[in-house]
Amino acid sequence: MYPELLHIGGFTLNSYGVMMALAFISAGFIAHWQFKKRGVDPDFIYGLLIACIVGGLLGAKIHYLILHPEQWPENLLSGSGLVWFGGLFGAIAAVVIVTLLSKQRLAAVMDSGALAVSVGYAVGRIGCFLRGCDHGTPTDLPWGVTFPEGIPPTTVPVHPTQLYETAASLVIFAILAWVISPRFKREGSLIFAYAVLAGLERFLVEFIRTNEPVALGLTQQQWIAIGMMVVGIVGTWWFETHGRLRPVGLEEGPGKAAVAAPGTGKGKL
Numbered sequence: 001m002y003p004e005l006l007h008i009g010g011f012t013l014n015s016y017g018v019m020m021a022l023a024f025i026s027a028g029f030i031a032h033w034q035f036k037k038r039g040v041d042p043d044f045i046y047g048l049l050i051a052c053i054v055g056g057l058l059g060a061k062i063h064y065l066i067l068h069p070e071q072w073p074e075n076l077l078s079g080s081g082l083v084w085f086g087g088l089f090g091a092i093a094a095v096v097i098v099t100l101l102s103k104q105r106l107a108a109v110m111d112s113g114a115l116a117v118s119v120g121y122a123v124g125r126i127g128c129f130l131r132g133c134d135h136g137t138p139t140d141l142p143w144g145v146t147f148p149e150g151i152p153p154t155t156v157p158v159h160p161t162q163l164y165e166t167a168a169s170l171v172i173f174a175i176l177a178w179v180i181s182p183r184f185k186r187e188g189s190l191i192f193a194y195a196v197l198a199g200l201e202r203f204l205v206e207f208i209r210t211n212e213p214v215a216l217g218l219t220q221q222q223w224i225a226i227g228m229m230v231v232g233i234v235g236t237w238w239f240e241t242h243g244r245l246r247p248v249g250l251e252e253g254p255g256k257a258a259v260a261a262p263g264t265g266k267g268k269l
Contacts, residue, residue: 002130003149019127024053027120034112038187039247044104051094057082059090067220084202085224088117107188107244114194115176121198122169129162136161136208152210159208168201186243188235195232199225 006013028049035042063086065072092113099109128134132150136159144157172194180193203225211219218226 003132015130016127016133019130020124023120023124023127024049026123027052027116030119031112031116034115035109038105038108038112040104040108040112044102044109047102048095048098048109051098052091055094056087056091059093060084060087062086062090084121085221091117105187107239111181111187111190114191115173115181118169118173118176118194118198122166122173125162125166125169129160129166134162135159135210136164136205137210139208161205161209164205165201168205169198172197172201184240185245186240187246188243189239192232192235192239195228196236197232199228199232203229 002015004012005015005018028045031048032042032045034040035045060082063083066086067083092110095109095113096106099106125134132147132153135145135147135150135154138144138154138156139159140157141159143160145160146155146157147153148155175197176190176194181190184190184193203222206219206222206225209219209221211221214220215223
C-alpha cells in the first residue's frame with residue numbers, strides 16, 4: 001500500500017486524493033466522448049463535472065455520517081469517511097438538477113453518465129487499494145494482501161476487494177459500451193442497465209467484505225444493491241418500451257448536429 005505518493009516538508013500528496021481526482025477526470029473524458037455520440041453539447045461536461053464532485057462528495061459524507069453518527073461533527077470536514085453509494089446518489093441528484101436547469105436532454109446525459117461512472121469507479125477503487133481501506137476478509141489465496149497501516153489495519157492476508165471491484169467495473173463499462181448500448185433503441189435505459197450490473201457486482205463482493213450484516217444475513221450495502229437491481233430492471237424495461245427514441249444521424253465530430261428520429265419531437269427528457 002502507498003498512502004502517500006509524495007512528502008516534501010509539510011506538504012503531503014496522498015494517493016487516495018490523487019486517484020479520486022483522476023476518477024473524476026477519467027469520468028469526464030468518457031462523458032465528453034458519449035455526449036458527442038448522443039448529440040449533447042460536449043462543453044456541458046465542465047459544469048456538470050463540478051456538480052458531480054460537489055454532489056458526490058457531499059452525498060458520500062452524509063451517508064458515512066448516517067452509518068457512524070458518533071463521528072458527528074468531528075468527521076464532517078475530514079477527507080476520510082466517504083461511502084460509495086452515498087456518493088453515487090449525491091452525484092446523480094446533482095446531475096439531474098443541473099441538467100434540468102440547463103435544459104439539456106436528461107435521458108441522454110444519464111446514459112452517458114452510466115459509462116462515465118463505471119470508469120470513474122474503477123479508477124477510484126485503486127485509490128482505496130493504495131490507501132488500504134475497504135479491503136476484504138482473510139484469505140489464503142496467493143494474491144492475498146496485507147494492509148498493516150490500512151483502515152482497518154491487518155497483517156493477515158485479505159482479499160484485495162478494491163482491485164476486484166476495479167476489474168469488475170471495467171468489465172461493466174465494456175458490456176455497456178459494446179454489448180448493451182448498441183442494442184438499446186431508446187434514451188434513458190442505459191443508466192438503469194448500469195444500476196443492475198453495478199448492484200449485482202456490489203451484492204456479490206460484499207460476501208467477502210468486512211461490513212456487518214443488518215438483516216437476514218445481508219449487509220446494508222447488499223440491501224441497497226438489491227434495491228438498485230430492482231429499480232434498474234424496472235427502469236430498463238420502462239424506458240426501452242416507453243422512452244424517447246434515440247436521435248439518428250449522429251456524427252462523431254464536434255459541432256455536428258444530431259438529426260431527430262421521426263416522431264420523437266424535441267423534448268428534453
